[in-house]
Amino acid sequence: MNIIITDFEKTIREAGNIALSYYLNLEQLKVEKKSPRDFVTEADLAVEVYLKDVLFKQYPQFGFWGEESGQSENQTNRWIVDPIDGTHSFAKGQYFWAISVALEVNGEIIIGAVYAPALDDYYFAKKNLGAWKNGQQISVSTETSLSNAMVSTGFACIRSYLTDNNLQRFCRIAERTTGQRRFGSAALDLCMVADGQVDAFWEQELNLYDIAAGALIAQEAGATITDFKGNKGLYPKQILATNGAIFEQLLSLM
Ligand code: IPD
Ligand code: CA
Ligand code: CA
Numbered sequence: 001m002n003i004i005i006t007d008f009e010k011t012i013r014e015a016g017n018i019a020l021s022y023y024l025n026l027e028q029l030k031v032e033k034k035s036p037r038d039f040v041t042e043a044d045l046a047v048e049v050y051l052k053d054v055l056f057k058q059y060p061q062f063g064f065w066g067e068e069s070g071q072s073e074n075q076t077n078r079w080i081v082d083p084i085d086g087t088h089s090f091a092k093g094q095y096f097w098a099i100s101v102a103l104e105v106n107g108e109i110i111i112g113a114v115y116a117p118a119l120d121d122y123y124f125a126k127k128n129l130g131a132w133k134n135g136q137q138i139s140v141s142t143e144t145s146l147s148n149a150m151v152s153t154g155f156a157c158i159r160s161y162l163t164d165n166n167l168q169r170f171c172r173i174a175e176r177t178t179g180q181r182r183f184g185s186a187a188l189d190l191c192m193v194a195d196g197q198v199d200a201f202w203e204q205e206l207n208l209y210d211i212a213a214g215a216l217i218a219q220e221a222g223a224t225i226t227d228f229k230g231n232k233g234l235y236p237k238q239i240l241a242t243n244g245a246i247f248e249q250l251l252s253l254m
Helices: 005-023 042-058 087-091 167-174 186-194 208-220 247-251
Strands: 031-035 038-041 063-066 078-085 098-105 108-116 121-126 131-133 150-153 179-181 200-204 224-226 238-242
Touching (some): 005 042, 005 098, 005 108, 005 121, 038 042, 042 063, 042 078, 042 098, 063 208, 078 186, 078 208, 098 186, 108 186, 108 208, 121 186, 121 208, 131 186, 131 208, 150 167, 150 186, 167 179, 186 200, 186 208, 186 238, 200 247, 208 224, 208 238
Parallel strands (some): 063 078, 150 200
Antiparallel strands (some): 031 038, 078 098, 098 108, 200 238, 224 238
């Protein structure tokens, strides 16, 4: 399989330009409700249509699963795409939103790209070949003490009306860490574990398209990716990503 990385990056950046064309005209932005606490904008749809069209043309051997258009027939080898992760942030004119594109081959995520157009930060990883941010190789933080750590999380569980709504867990962890953040894009949360901006991230009730690319980037940067019981692997309904050094300390609080 020959993915020409420069062509791939160009495609992702062009998708970012499409998103930015809406971001710079938010007063005209058309928004639709998907559920009481979830919505989609015309920017999400335009980015996904572009990526589906270009990726099919460039790499016809792969299927496509996009958050907004669903799954194509080829399920084993496919692109997994969240056209805009952090739609609410995007619609409010904030900076933390990203285009997330992963390639899954034989059930394994082998390429991941997360591009934050408003920040012009491009994160990329290829399985077993490391993780990169704007062309520089990145690695997780070296923080060893949970009490000194900065952590991030999200509340998809509240949008899904889960009884375990993460609030008690958040308070338990907030009392034992130095900094806590809620950035609003799980894909970027995982990239910020990868480049050491945060020491750990956890969230429930996500979908594979939210985390596939970001989790590979974090893993290739040295992160430990598990569920809330410490089982290694990709669990969208319960993801815990840490720098490894504070994994056991944080796991005991999950
Ligand atoms: C959302 C973001 C957010 C997470 C939500 C996701 P979306 O993605 O990743 O951080 O907490 O659960 O749905 O809906 O903007 O693509
Ligand atoms: Ca998402
Ligand atoms: Ca989305």
